[in-house]
Amino acid sequence: MRKRQSLLIGIAAAAVVPLVLSTALQAAEPTKAPKAVEGLNVGGGERGIEAVIIPGPPLTANDFMSKEHRTFPKGMVCVECHNVDYTIDTVASATRQIARSSAQLSQEQIWAKIVEFLPGRERFALTTALDNKPLATTVDMVLDKDEKVLYVVSEVGTEKLLQLRKNPNISAVHFAGWSLAAGGPALWRSTQINGTAEVIPSTDPRFGVAIEKYNLVRVTKERAYRRFDLIRIQPEQIYYFDTTLGEGIAIYQRWVRGRTGVIAD
Numbered sequence: 574m575r576k577r578q579s580l581l582i583g584i585a586a587a588a589v590v591p592l593v594l595s596t597a598l599q600a601a602e603p604t605k606a607p608k609a610v611e612g613l614n615v616g617g618g619e620r621g622i623e624a625v626i627i628p629g630p631p632l633t634a635n636d637f638m639s640k641e642h643r644t645f646p647k648g649m650v651c652v653e654c655h656n657v658d659y660t661i662d663t664v665a666s667a668t669r670q671i672a673r674s675s676a677q678l679s680q681e682q683i684w685a686k687i688v689e690f691l692p693g694r695e696r697f698a699l700t701t702a703l704d705n706k707p708l709a710t711t712v713d714m715v716l717d718k719d720e721k722v723l724y725v726v727s728e729v730g731t732e733k734l735l736q737l738r739k740n741p742n743i744s745a746v747h748f749a750g751w752s753l754a755a756g757g758p759a760l761w762r763s764t765q766i767n768g769t770a771e772v773i774p775s776t777d778p779r780f781g782v783a784i785e786k787y788n789l790v791r792v793t794k795e796r797a798y799r800r801f802d803l804i805r806i807q808p809e810q811i812y813y814f815d816t817t818l819g820e821g822i823a824i825y826q827r828w829v830r831g832r833t834g835v836i837a838d
């Protein structure tokens with residue numbers, strides 16, 4: 574913070590001298606005085622919009638922007654102007670600050686967006702963890718929009734199944750959108766899921782029901798029973814990210830199981 578401030582004061586001081594000189598030289602002319610630009614321009618971001626840094630006070634995880642907060646160029650994030658001291662937990666983070674900085678949709682509207690984004694068997698990165706050792710793998714998941722759970726099958730004996738039996742906590746992400754390689758418009762969408770997973774063996778009657786209902790496997794049913802365990806994922810929180818939601822609506826929308834209406838915590 575201090576560094577940023579003194580840097581800015583330095584820049585401001587350097588700017589004043591030529592300004593005074595040129596004003597004196599042009600005193601006779603009724604010129605439009607060049608408006609002093611506030612802040613430090615550090616250039617374009619993802620969408621080519623230039624960021625202008627104006628240092629603010631240090632923030633903790635509980636300091637949310639007020640309605641009176643100054644406006645700033647689209648694409649800038651809190652940490653570009655504030656030193657932050659966030660604690661590590663799942664509720665207080667930079668993402669949550671962004672979610673809180675503009676309007677949240679209602680839980681029902683966010684859920685509808687998630688359903689629209691996950692219409693069929695969708696590719697996810699699924700992360701499990703055991704003994705401080707995370708493991709990310711790719712899986713195909715199907716959303717049951719009424720139960721609000723996701724189903725996936727996995728080869729019996731894979732490491733993620735062994736981890737899930739000991740620690741049911743998962744994080745999973747599905748994402749789509751612009752990349753340097755793919756080109757196209759600079760738009761992004763993703764779902765970032767936190768929740769728990771239950772491993773259901775093929776001896777459980779729910780296995781066959783899910784295989785039929787969700788078209789989960791690409792092999793015959795007979796082989797599926799021999800090869801797979803079913804994983805049922807129950808999201809507790811989903812961050813839905815979408816750069817196309819429109820002016821004044823936060824790009825991160827937070828959905829929480831069991832909640833209704835607009836939530837602001």
Ligand code: HEC
Pocket residue numbers: 625626627628629630632636637638639640641642643644645646649650651652653654655670671674
């Ligand atoms: C362009 C720089 C900039 C960005 C980006 C920015 N702030 Fe600020 N913020 C400031 C400045 C400067 C102040 C001090 C008041 C003033 O001069 O406007 C401030 C004040 C605040 C305050 C105290 C006053 C108030 O409005 O509540 C909070 C809290 C705050 N910022 C949170 C945030 C959060 C959270 C984000 C990200 C979502 C953010 N700020 C993004 C520059 C910024």
